[in-house]
Amino acid sequence: xxxxxxxxxxxxxxxxxxxxxxxxxxxxxxxxxxxxxxxxxxxxxxxxxxxxxxxxxxxxxxxxxxxxxxxxxxxxxxxxxxxxxxxxxxxxxxxxxxxxxxxxxxxxxxxxxxxxxxxxxxxxxxxxxxxxxxxxxxxxxxxxxxxxxxxxxxxxxxxxxxxxxxxxxxxxxxxxxxxxxxxxx
Numbered sequence: 001x002x003x004x005x006x007x008x009x010x011x012x013x014x015x016x017x018x019x020x021x022x023x024x025x026x027x028x029x030x031x032x033x034x035x036x037x038x039x040x041x042x043x044x045x046x047x048x049x050x051x052x053x054x055x056x057x058x059x060x061x062x063x064x065x066x067x068x069x070x071x072x073x074x075x076x077x078x079x080x081x082x083x084x085x086x087x088x089x090x091x092x093x094x095x096x097x098x099x100x101x102x103x104x105x106x107x108x109x110x111x112x113x114x115x116x117x118x119x120x121x122x123x124x125x126x127x128x129x130x131x132x133x134x135x136x137x138x139x140x141x142x143x144x145x146x147x148x149x150x151x152x153x154x155x156x157x158x159x160x161x162x163x164x165x166x167x168x169x170x171x172x173x174x175x176x177x178x179x180x181x182x183x184x185x
Contacts (some may be wrong), residue, residue, distance in 0.1 A: 003050035012057035012154065020060065022091065022103040025050055025090050027063040030083035031076050034069045039104075044083065051087040057184035062091035063141055067098055067125050068117030070108075084137060087184065092137050094129070095144030096122050119156040123166040127174065130167075135179035142167050 003025070015021050027047040029035055035043055047063070054061040065080050083094050096117060099109045108114045117125070126142060133139075143163040151157065171177060 003053050005053060008053040008057055008059070010061055011054075015058065022060045022062055023054055024062045024064060024093070025054075025089075027080075027083070027087075027089075027166045028066045029069055029072065029076070030080040031069075034072055034076065037071060038066070038069065047083075048087050051089060055088060060090040060128060061087075062093060062138075063087070063089040064093045064095065065129070066095055066097050067122055067129070067185050070114055077125050077129055078132055081132040085132075085134050089137055091140045092133060093141040093144075094126050094139075095141065096154060098144065098146050098157065099154075100146070101150050101152055109152060116154050119154070119163070119166070122156075123170055124161065126167050127176070130171070130178045131176055131180040132182060133178055134182050135138070135177070137178075139178065 003023070011021070011023060025047060026040065027044075028038060028040060030044045032043045051061045051063070051150060063084055064083070069076075069154070099105050099114070101118070104115070109116075124142070143157065143160055145157060145160050148158060156163070
């Protein structure tokens, strides 16, 4: 994201007593290859640097992660989960890859050159990631939604409550929790 010292100082000027200031960073992935595919115009180091600037100014940082990026493996997703701990994010928001109308991704999708993550794969992968993310990290969101008019796929993303329930049920089936496999960082 576009955080530099000047912007971080400006954001810090909003910090007040009895006011919780958060900045959301579109980290999306720890994989520079994935960030290039998504045309994010930043790399993983940029996310590390941005979070550091926020931390130095006592600003809480929430990192967004996309699950289901084309070309990402299970290991890539687990690396992104561990990256959340490494950059000391205060919060995390998960969201599934959305194919939005009138975007380059829609063209790739329509040409059948894109396989999207399924509902069950998404829930399972998010659970795997949660098991590796420190319990100190506040989970702000387990999935994203999009208005029906602009969403091409996946349609299962229109039902946020179902996704949350599946993730909760899967963690219960596993008898596990957030931070279960966290590495000591």
